[in-house]
Ligand SMILES: Nc1ncnc2c1ncn2[C@@H]1O[C@H](COP(=O)(O)OP(=O)(O)OP(=O)(O)O)[C@@H](O)[C@H]1O
Protein backbone atom coordinates (compact mmCIF):
# COMPACT_ATOMS: atom_id res chain seq x y z
CA UNK A 187 0.00 0.00 0.00
CA UNK A 188 2.66 2.49 1.12
CA UNK A 189 6.32 1.88 0.50
CA UNK A 190 9.20 4.24 1.12
CA UNK A 191 12.72 3.56 -0.10
CA UNK A 192 15.66 5.56 1.24
CA UNK A 193 13.35 8.51 1.86
CA UNK A 194 15.47 11.50 2.88
CA UNK A 195 14.43 15.04 3.70
CA UNK A 196 16.68 17.97 4.35
CA UNK A 197 15.82 21.54 5.25
CA UNK A 198 18.84 23.49 4.09
CA UNK A 199 21.79 21.96 5.92
CA UNK A 200 19.58 20.13 8.36
CA UNK A 201 18.81 16.48 7.59
CA UNK A 202 15.48 15.62 9.16
CA UNK A 203 14.77 12.21 7.60
CA UNK A 204 17.58 9.77 6.86
CA UNK A 205 16.97 6.99 4.36
CA UNK A 206 13.63 5.84 5.67
CA UNK A 207 12.73 2.48 4.19
CA UNK A 208 9.51 0.83 5.27
CA UNK A 209 6.33 -0.75 4.00
CA UNK A 210 2.80 -0.31 5.28
CA UNK A 211 0.22 -2.84 4.15
CA UNK A 212 -3.35 -2.25 3.19
CA UNK A 213 -5.55 -2.09 6.28
CA UNK A 214 -2.59 -1.84 8.60
CA UNK A 215 -2.64 0.59 11.52
CA UNK A 216 0.80 1.97 12.23
CA UNK A 217 1.69 4.22 15.14
CA UNK A 218 4.76 6.39 14.76
CA UNK A 219 6.29 7.40 18.06
CA UNK A 220 9.52 9.04 19.11
CA UNK A 221 10.96 12.10 20.79
CA UNK A 222 10.19 15.64 19.70
CA UNK A 223 12.08 16.68 16.59
CA UNK A 224 12.76 13.12 15.48
CA UNK A 225 11.03 13.68 12.14
CA UNK A 226 7.67 12.00 12.73
CA UNK A 227 5.59 14.82 11.29
CA UNK A 228 7.96 15.30 8.40
CA UNK A 229 7.70 11.63 7.47
CA UNK A 230 3.91 11.80 7.59
CA UNK A 231 3.86 14.99 5.54
CA UNK A 232 6.07 13.46 2.89
CA UNK A 233 3.49 10.71 2.35
CA UNK A 234 0.96 13.17 0.90
CA UNK A 235 3.64 15.45 -0.48
CA UNK A 236 2.94 18.36 1.87
CA UNK A 237 6.73 18.16 2.09
CA UNK A 238 8.75 17.38 -0.99
CA UNK A 239 11.16 14.54 -0.30
CA UNK A 240 14.77 15.49 -1.02
CA UNK A 241 15.82 11.99 -2.04
CA UNK A 242 14.40 8.51 -2.23
CA UNK A 243 11.10 7.09 -3.36
CA UNK A 244 7.56 6.75 -2.12
CA UNK A 245 5.15 4.30 -3.66
CA UNK A 246 1.45 4.41 -2.91
CA UNK A 247 -0.80 1.73 -4.37
CA UNK A 248 1.87 0.73 -6.89
CA UNK A 249 2.37 4.28 -8.05
CA UNK A 250 5.58 6.16 -7.52
CA UNK A 251 4.37 9.48 -6.17
CA UNK A 252 7.87 10.93 -6.01
CA UNK A 253 8.01 10.82 -9.80
CA UNK A 254 7.92 14.35 -11.24
CA UNK A 255 5.11 13.30 -13.56
CA UNK A 256 2.67 12.71 -10.73
CA UNK A 257 0.10 15.39 -9.95
CA UNK A 258 0.00 16.16 -6.22
CA UNK A 259 -3.70 16.91 -6.31
CA UNK A 260 -4.40 13.42 -7.66
CA UNK A 261 -2.37 11.73 -4.93
CA UNK A 262 -3.98 13.71 -2.15
CA UNK A 263 -7.53 12.78 -3.13
CA UNK A 264 -6.89 9.27 -1.84
CA UNK A 265 -5.07 10.26 1.34
CA UNK A 266 -6.86 11.96 4.21
CA UNK A 267 -4.96 13.94 6.79
CA UNK A 268 -5.86 15.07 10.29
CA UNK A 269 -3.79 17.78 11.95
CA UNK A 270 -2.95 18.52 15.54
CA UNK A 271 -4.66 21.90 15.31
CA UNK A 272 -7.67 20.77 13.25
CA UNK A 273 -7.46 23.54 10.64
CA UNK A 274 -11.18 23.61 10.03
CA UNK A 275 -12.35 26.30 7.64
CA UNK A 276 -13.65 28.94 10.08
CA UNK A 277 -15.93 30.69 7.59
CA UNK A 278 -17.85 27.52 6.78
CA UNK A 279 -20.35 25.61 8.89
CA UNK A 280 -19.54 22.11 10.06
CA UNK A 281 -21.57 20.63 7.23
CA UNK A 282 -19.93 22.91 4.65
CA UNK A 283 -16.50 21.97 5.97
CA UNK A 284 -17.22 18.31 5.37
CA UNK A 285 -18.89 18.57 1.98
CA UNK A 286 -16.61 21.21 0.44
CA UNK A 287 -13.88 18.95 -0.91
CA UNK A 288 -16.14 16.24 -2.37
CA UNK A 289 -18.02 18.91 -4.31
CA UNK A 290 -14.98 20.95 -5.41
CA UNK A 291 -12.44 18.20 -5.91
CA UNK A 292 -14.54 15.21 -6.93
CA UNK A 293 -17.31 17.20 -8.61
CA UNK A 294 -19.83 15.35 -6.51
CA UNK A 295 -23.47 16.41 -6.76
CA UNK A 296 -24.46 18.61 -3.85
CA UNK A 297 -27.33 16.40 -2.66
CA UNK A 298 -25.06 13.40 -2.52
CA UNK A 299 -22.30 15.33 -0.77
CA UNK A 300 -24.78 16.56 1.85
CA UNK A 301 -26.00 13.02 2.39
CA UNK A 302 -22.49 11.64 2.81
CA UNK A 303 -21.43 14.51 5.05
CA UNK A 304 -24.47 14.11 7.30
CA UNK A 305 -23.85 10.39 7.54
CA UNK A 306 -20.23 10.92 8.55
CA UNK A 307 -21.09 13.62 11.06
CA UNK A 308 -23.66 11.31 12.62
CA UNK A 309 -21.00 8.62 12.85
CA UNK A 310 -18.61 10.90 14.74
CA UNK A 311 -21.46 11.95 17.01
CA UNK A 312 -22.03 15.49 15.75
CA UNK A 313 -25.41 15.23 14.10
CA UNK A 314 -26.75 18.19 16.05
CA UNK A 315 -23.82 20.47 15.19
CA UNK A 316 -24.01 20.47 11.40
CA UNK A 317 -25.04 24.11 11.15
CA UNK A 318 -22.64 25.42 13.79
CA UNK A 319 -19.49 27.30 12.93
CA UNK A 320 -16.19 25.80 14.12
CA UNK A 321 -15.59 28.53 16.72
CA UNK A 322 -18.65 27.25 18.59
CA UNK A 323 -17.18 23.77 19.02
CA UNK A 324 -14.95 22.27 21.67
CA UNK A 325 -11.54 20.95 20.66
CA UNK A 326 -12.73 17.36 20.65
CA UNK A 327 -15.70 18.26 18.49
CA UNK A 328 -13.49 20.17 16.09
CA UNK A 329 -11.18 17.23 15.69
CA UNK A 330 -14.10 14.90 15.03
CA UNK A 331 -15.32 17.27 12.33
CA UNK A 332 -11.81 17.29 10.87
CA UNK A 333 -11.84 13.50 10.74
CA UNK A 334 -15.25 13.52 9.05
CA UNK A 335 -13.97 16.11 6.59
CA UNK A 336 -11.05 13.89 5.62
CA UNK A 337 -13.25 10.79 5.40
CA UNK A 338 -15.71 12.56 3.11
CA UNK A 339 -13.19 12.23 0.31
CA UNK A 340 -13.38 8.46 0.80
CA UNK A 341 -9.62 8.10 1.11
CA UNK A 342 -7.84 4.77 1.19
CA UNK A 343 -5.25 6.00 3.64
CA UNK A 344 -5.62 8.23 6.67
CA UNK A 345 -2.72 10.15 8.19
CA UNK A 346 -3.00 11.55 11.71
CA UNK A 347 -0.44 13.96 13.12
CA UNK A 348 -0.87 14.03 16.89
CA UNK A 349 -4.64 14.33 16.65
CA UNK A 350 -5.15 14.56 20.40
CA UNK A 351 -2.14 16.63 21.48
CA UNK A 352 -3.98 19.95 21.40
CA UNK A 353 -6.98 18.65 23.31
CA UNK A 354 -7.96 19.02 26.95
CA UNK A 355 -7.54 15.63 28.66
CA UNK A 356 -11.27 15.03 28.99
CA UNK A 357 -11.71 15.26 25.22
CA UNK A 358 -8.99 12.87 24.19
CA UNK A 359 -11.14 9.79 24.55
CA UNK A 360 -13.94 10.92 22.25
CA UNK A 361 -11.44 11.43 19.43
CA UNK A 362 -9.56 8.21 20.07
CA UNK A 363 -12.87 6.33 20.07
CA UNK A 364 -13.67 7.67 16.62
CA UNK A 365 -10.23 6.58 15.45
CA UNK A 366 -10.70 3.15 17.00
CA UNK A 367 -13.96 2.74 15.12
CA UNK A 368 -12.12 3.66 11.98
CA UNK A 369 -9.60 0.87 12.43
CA UNK A 370 -12.50 -1.58 12.34
CA UNK A 371 -13.37 -0.50 8.80
CA UNK A 372 -10.10 -1.75 7.38
CA UNK A 373 -8.74 1.74 6.77
CA UNK A 374 -4.99 2.00 6.34
CA UNK A 375 -3.90 4.38 9.10
CA UNK A 376 -0.64 6.05 9.96
CA UNK A 377 -0.84 7.79 13.32
CA UNK A 378 1.83 9.98 14.88
CA UNK A 379 0.92 9.97 18.55
CA UNK A 380 2.03 10.51 22.11
CA UNK A 381 -0.85 8.35 23.36
CA UNK A 382 1.09 5.25 24.28
CA UNK A 383 -1.98 3.37 25.44
CA UNK A 384 -3.69 3.99 22.15
CA UNK A 385 -0.59 2.87 20.26
CA UNK A 386 -0.34 -0.28 22.33
CA UNK A 387 -3.98 -1.23 22.08
CA UNK A 388 -4.88 -0.21 18.58
CA UNK A 389 -1.80 -0.29 16.38
CA UNK A 390 -0.73 -3.34 14.43
CA UNK A 391 2.80 -2.04 14.39
CA UNK A 392 4.92 0.57 16.11
CA UNK A 393 7.54 2.60 14.28
CA UNK A 394 9.94 4.21 16.70
CA UNK A 395 11.90 7.13 15.27
CA UNK A 396 14.86 9.08 16.56
CA UNK A 397 17.07 11.63 14.81
CA UNK A 398 15.38 11.11 11.48
CA UNK A 399 15.79 7.37 11.44
CA UNK A 400 13.56 4.41 12.12
CA UNK A 401 15.37 2.98 15.13
CA UNK A 402 13.03 0.13 15.70
CA UNK A 403 9.75 -1.27 14.44
CA UNK A 404 7.61 -4.18 15.44
CA UNK A 405 4.40 -5.29 17.04
CA UNK A 406 3.27 -3.22 20.01
CA UNK A 407 3.35 -5.94 22.64
CA UNK A 408 6.97 -6.71 21.92
CA UNK A 409 8.00 -3.11 21.54
CA UNK A 410 6.49 -1.94 24.79
CA UNK A 411 7.54 -4.89 26.93
CA UNK A 412 10.86 -5.64 25.36
CA UNK A 413 12.37 -2.80 23.30
CA UNK A 414 15.46 -3.85 21.40
CA UNK A 415 17.35 -0.56 21.31
CA UNK A 416 18.70 1.56 24.11
CA UNK A 417 17.08 4.63 22.59
CA UNK A 418 13.63 3.07 22.65
CA UNK A 419 14.18 1.90 26.21
CA UNK A 420 15.14 5.42 27.30
CA UNK A 421 12.19 6.91 25.47
CA UNK A 422 9.72 4.49 26.98
CA UNK A 423 11.08 5.01 30.46
CA UNK A 424 10.31 8.71 30.05
CA UNK A 425 6.80 8.46 28.62
CA UNK A 426 5.32 5.43 30.37
CA UNK B 427 -11.08 90.21 10.09
CA UNK B 428 -11.92 90.43 6.48
CA UNK B 429 -14.38 87.66 5.76
CA UNK B 430 -17.36 87.82 3.42
CA UNK B 431 -19.01 84.60 2.39
CA UNK B 432 -21.81 86.32 0.51
CA UNK B 433 -19.42 87.01 -2.36
CA UNK B 434 -18.88 83.34 -3.14
CA UNK B 435 -22.58 82.48 -3.13
CA UNK B 436 -22.97 82.91 -6.91
CA UNK B 437 -19.96 80.61 -7.40
CA UNK B 438 -21.22 77.85 -5.15
CA UNK B 439 -22.84 75.80 -7.95
CA UNK B 440 -19.58 76.07 -9.90
CA UNK B 441 -17.58 74.72 -6.95
CA UNK B 442 -20.14 72.02 -6.17
CA UNK B 443 -19.79 70.64 -9.68
CA UNK B 444 -16.28 69.78 -8.61
CA UNK B 445 -17.66 67.14 -6.24
CA UNK B 446 -18.85 65.11 -9.21
CA UNK B 447 -15.56 65.59 -11.01
CA UNK B 448 -13.58 64.53 -7.96
CA UNK B 449 -15.79 61.55 -7.21
CA UNK B 450 -15.76 60.43 -10.83
CA UNK B 451 -12.00 60.34 -11.13
CA UNK B 452 -11.49 58.99 -7.62
CA UNK B 453 -13.88 56.08 -8.17
CA UNK B 454 -12.42 55.18 -11.55
CA UNK B 455 -8.93 55.33 -10.04
CA UNK B 456 -10.00 53.12 -7.14
CA UNK B 457 -11.46 50.54 -9.52
CA UNK B 458 -8.36 50.59 -11.66
CA UNK B 459 -6.07 50.36 -8.63
CA UNK B 460 -8.12 47.57 -7.13
CA UNK B 461 -8.00 45.38 -10.23
CA UNK B 462 -4.31 45.97 -10.93
CA UNK B 463 -3.46 45.73 -7.22
CA UNK B 464 -5.18 42.35 -6.91
CA UNK B 465 -3.26 41.00 -9.87
CA UNK B 466 0.00 42.33 -8.45
CA UNK B 467 -0.79 40.79 -5.07
CA UNK B 468 -1.32 37.38 -6.66
CA UNK B 469 2.05 37.81 -8.37
CA UNK B 470 3.67 38.69 -5.07
CA UNK B 471 2.53 35.59 -3.25
CA UNK B 472 3.85 33.37 -6.03
CA UNK B 473 6.88 31.32 -5.14
CA UNK B 474 8.32 31.82 -8.61
CA UNK B 475 10.86 34.57 -8.45
CA UNK B 476 10.39 35.85 -12.00
CA UNK B 477 6.72 36.46 -11.26
CA UNK B 478 7.24 37.96 -7.83
CA UNK B 479 10.14 40.23 -8.67
CA UNK B 480 8.45 42.49 -11.25
CA UNK B 481 5.55 43.07 -8.88
CA UNK B 482 7.95 43.93 -6.07
CA UNK B 483 9.87 46.35 -8.27
CA UNK B 484 6.64 47.97 -9.41
CA UNK B 485 5.54 48.49 -5.83
CA UNK B 486 8.91 49.85 -4.80
CA UNK B 487 8.88 52.44 -7.58
CA UNK B 488 5.35 53.67 -7.08
CA UNK B 489 5.62 53.81 -3.31
CA UNK B 490 9.14 55.21 -3.39
CA UNK B 491 8.49 58.36 -5.43
CA UNK B 492 6.15 61.31 -4.87
CA UNK B 493 2.69 60.94 -6.32
CA UNK B 494 2.82 64.43 -7.73
CA UNK B 495 5.96 63.49 -9.65
CA UNK B 496 4.20 60.44 -11.10
CA UNK B 497 1.29 62.65 -12.10
CA UNK B 498 3.59 65.20 -13.77
CA UNK B 499 5.52 62.54 -15.63
CA UNK B 500 2.35 60.99 -16.98
CA UNK B 501 0.80 64.28 -17.95
CA UNK B 502 3.76 66.29 -19.21
CA UNK B 503 6.65 63.92 -19.89
CA UNK B 504 4.96 61.00 -21.60
CA UNK B 505 3.31 63.24 -24.23
CA UNK B 506 6.76 64.56 -25.06
CA UNK B 507 7.91 61.03 -25.86
CA UNK B 508 4.88 59.84 -27.80
CA UNK B 509 3.56 63.13 -29.16
CA UNK B 510 0.15 62.29 -27.73
CA UNK B 511 -1.80 65.03 -26.04
CA UNK B 512 -3.10 63.11 -23.07
CA UNK B 513 -6.43 64.30 -21.61
CA UNK B 514 -6.23 65.43 -17.98
CA UNK B 515 -8.83 62.90 -16.87
CA UNK B 516 -6.80 60.04 -18.30
CA UNK B 517 -3.57 61.33 -16.75
CA UNK B 518 -5.26 61.68 -13.39
CA UNK B 519 -6.76 58.20 -13.46
CA UNK B 520 -3.52 56.64 -14.68
CA UNK B 521 -1.37 58.29 -12.05
CA UNK B 522 -3.75 57.62 -9.16
CA UNK B 523 -4.71 54.16 -10.35
CA UNK B 524 -1.14 53.00 -10.90
CA UNK B 525 -0.06 54.50 -7.61
CA UNK B 526 -2.98 53.07 -5.67
CA UNK B 527 -2.36 49.63 -7.19
CA UNK B 528 1.01 49.54 -5.47
CA UNK B 529 -0.54 50.20 -2.07
CA UNK B 530 -3.53 47.96 -2.68
CA UNK B 531 -1.27 45.08 -3.71
CA UNK B 532 0.61 45.37 -0.43
CA UNK B 533 -2.64 45.43 1.55
CA UNK B 534 -3.97 42.35 -0.22
CA UNK B 535 -0.64 40.52 0.00
CA UNK B 536 -0.40 41.18 3.73
CA UNK B 537 -4.04 40.12 4.18
CA UNK B 538 -3.41 36.82 2.43
CA UNK B 539 -0.18 36.18 4.30
CA UNK B 540 -1.98 36.73 7.59
CA UNK B 541 -4.28 33.76 6.94
CA UNK B 542 -3.15 30.78 9.01
CA UNK B 543 -0.81 28.55 7.00
CA UNK B 544 -2.73 25.56 8.33
CA UNK B 545 -5.65 26.56 6.14
CA UNK B 546 -3.53 26.12 3.04
CA UNK B 547 -2.27 22.77 4.26
CA UNK B 548 -5.76 21.56 5.11
CA UNK B 549 -6.97 22.52 1.64
CA UNK B 550 -3.95 20.96 -0.03
CA UNK B 551 -4.30 17.75 1.95
CA UNK B 552 -7.87 17.48 0.66
CA UNK B 553 -6.64 17.74 -2.92
CA UNK B 554 -8.12 21.20 -3.46
CA UNK B 555 -6.43 22.97 -6.38
CA UNK B 556 -4.78 26.39 -6.17
CA UNK B 557 -7.61 28.39 -7.68
CA UNK B 558 -10.54 27.05 -5.63
CA UNK B 559 -8.32 27.19 -2.55
CA UNK B 560 -7.69 30.88 -3.16
CA UNK B 561 -11.27 31.72 -4.07
CA UNK B 562 -13.14 29.66 -1.48
CA UNK B 563 -10.78 29.37 1.44
CA UNK B 564 -7.96 31.92 1.54
CA UNK B 565 -9.52 35.08 0.09
CA UNK B 566 -12.76 34.93 2.10
CA UNK B 567 -10.65 34.81 5.27
CA UNK B 568 -8.18 37.41 4.05
CA UNK B 569 -11.05 39.81 3.31
CA UNK B 570 -11.43 40.41 7.00
CA UNK B 571 -7.92 41.85 7.19
CA UNK B 572 -8.07 43.48 3.79
CA UNK B 573 -11.33 45.44 3.75
CA UNK B 574 -10.64 47.88 6.60
CA UNK B 575 -7.14 48.59 5.26
CA UNK B 576 -8.52 49.11 1.76
CA UNK B 577 -11.01 51.61 3.12
CA UNK B 578 -8.11 53.58 4.57
CA UNK B 579 -6.37 53.53 1.22
CA UNK B 580 -9.49 54.90 -0.49
CA UNK B 581 -9.72 57.67 2.09
CA UNK B 582 -6.10 58.63 1.49
CA UNK B 583 -6.66 58.57 -2.25
CA UNK B 584 -9.69 60.83 -1.94
CA UNK B 585 -7.72 63.35 0.07
CA UNK B 586 -4.70 63.24 -2.19
CA UNK B 587 -6.98 63.63 -5.21
CA UNK B 588 -6.69 67.41 -4.82
CA UNK B 589 -3.26 67.05 -6.41
CA UNK B 590 -4.84 66.72 -9.86
CA UNK B 591 -5.71 70.40 -9.73
CA UNK B 592 -2.04 70.97 -10.58
CA UNK B 593 -2.52 69.54 -14.07
CA UNK B 594 -5.70 71.48 -14.61
CA UNK B 595 -8.34 68.87 -13.89
CA UNK B 596 -11.50 70.70 -12.86
CA UNK B 597 -11.99 69.04 -9.52
CA UNK B 598 -13.21 70.54 -6.29
CA UNK B 599 -9.83 71.99 -5.43
CA UNK B 600 -9.20 73.53 -8.82
CA UNK B 601 -12.63 75.15 -8.90
CA UNK B 602 -12.09 76.66 -5.47
CA UNK B 603 -8.81 78.09 -6.68
CA UNK B 604 -10.42 79.56 -9.79
CA UNK B 605 -13.16 81.22 -7.78
CA UNK B 606 -10.53 82.57 -5.42
CA UNK B 607 -8.56 84.06 -8.27
CA UNK B 608 -11.65 85.67 -9.80
CA UNK B 609 -12.79 87.26 -6.56
CA UNK B 610 -9.33 88.08 -5.27
CA UNK B 611 -10.50 86.35 -2.12
CA UNK B 612 -9.01 82.94 -1.50
CA UNK B 613 -10.01 82.17 2.04
CA UNK B 614 -13.75 81.72 1.58
CA UNK B 615 -13.73 79.39 -1.45
CA UNK B 616 -10.86 77.31 0.00
CA UNK B 617 -12.65 77.01 3.31
CA UNK B 618 -15.81 76.00 1.49
CA UNK B 619 -13.92 73.33 -0.48
CA UNK B 620 -12.28 72.17 2.73
CA UNK B 621 -15.65 71.60 4.36
CA UNK B 622 -16.80 69.54 1.41
CA UNK B 623 -13.65 67.40 1.53
CA UNK B 624 -14.13 66.92 5.22
CA UNK B 625 -17.72 65.77 4.75
CA UNK B 626 -16.70 63.31 2.04
CA UNK B 627 -13.89 61.87 4.16
CA UNK B 628 -16.18 61.79 7.18
CA UNK B 629 -18.68 59.66 5.28
CA UNK B 630 -15.98 57.33 3.96
CA UNK B 631 -14.44 56.97 7.42
CA UNK B 632 -17.77 56.00 8.87
CA UNK B 633 -18.36 53.43 6.17
CA UNK B 634 -14.90 52.10 6.99
CA UNK B 635 -15.62 51.90 10.72
CA UNK B 636 -18.90 50.18 10.07
CA UNK B 637 -17.18 47.63 7.83
CA UNK B 638 -14.52 46.99 10.41
CA UNK B 639 -17.11 46.42 13.12
CA UNK B 640 -18.99 43.99 10.91
CA UNK B 641 -15.79 42.10 10.09
CA UNK B 642 -14.95 41.79 13.74
CA UNK B 643 -18.41 40.58 14.61
CA UNK B 644 -18.12 37.64 12.21
CA UNK B 645 -15.09 36.33 14.10
N1 LIG C 1 9.68 23.63 7.34
C1 LIG C 1 10.79 23.36 8.08
N2 LIG C 1 11.91 24.08 7.90
C2 LIG C 1 13.02 23.81 8.62
N3 LIG C 1 13.11 22.86 9.55
C3 LIG C 1 12.02 22.10 9.78
C4 LIG C 1 10.80 22.32 9.05
N4 LIG C 1 9.89 21.42 9.48
C5 LIG C 1 10.51 20.69 10.43
N5 LIG C 1 11.79 21.09 10.61
C6 LIG C 1 12.77 20.50 11.55
O1 LIG C 1 12.81 19.13 11.32
C7 LIG C 1 12.96 18.42 12.53
C8 LIG C 1 11.90 17.36 12.62
O2 LIG C 1 10.66 17.98 12.70
P1 LIG C 1 9.29 17.20 12.84
O3 LIG C 1 8.22 18.21 12.95
O4 LIG C 1 9.17 16.19 11.76
O5 LIG C 1 9.51 16.46 14.23
P2 LIG C 1 8.46 15.65 15.08
O6 LIG C 1 9.06 14.32 15.33
O7 LIG C 1 7.13 15.69 14.45
O8 LIG C 1 8.44 16.45 16.45
P3 LIG C 1 7.23 16.82 17.43
O9 LIG C 1 6.99 15.60 18.27
O10 LIG C 1 7.75 17.95 18.23
O11 LIG C 1 6.05 17.17 16.58
C9 LIG C 1 12.92 19.44 13.64
O12 LIG C 1 14.23 19.69 14.04
C10 LIG C 1 12.33 20.65 12.99
O13 LIG C 1 12.87 21.81 13.56
Ligand SMILES: [Mg+2]
Pocket residue numbers: 226227228347348
Ligand atom coordinates in the same frame (compact mmCIF):
# COMPACT_ATOMS: atom_id res chain seq x y z
MG1 LIG D 1 5.30 16.64 14.88
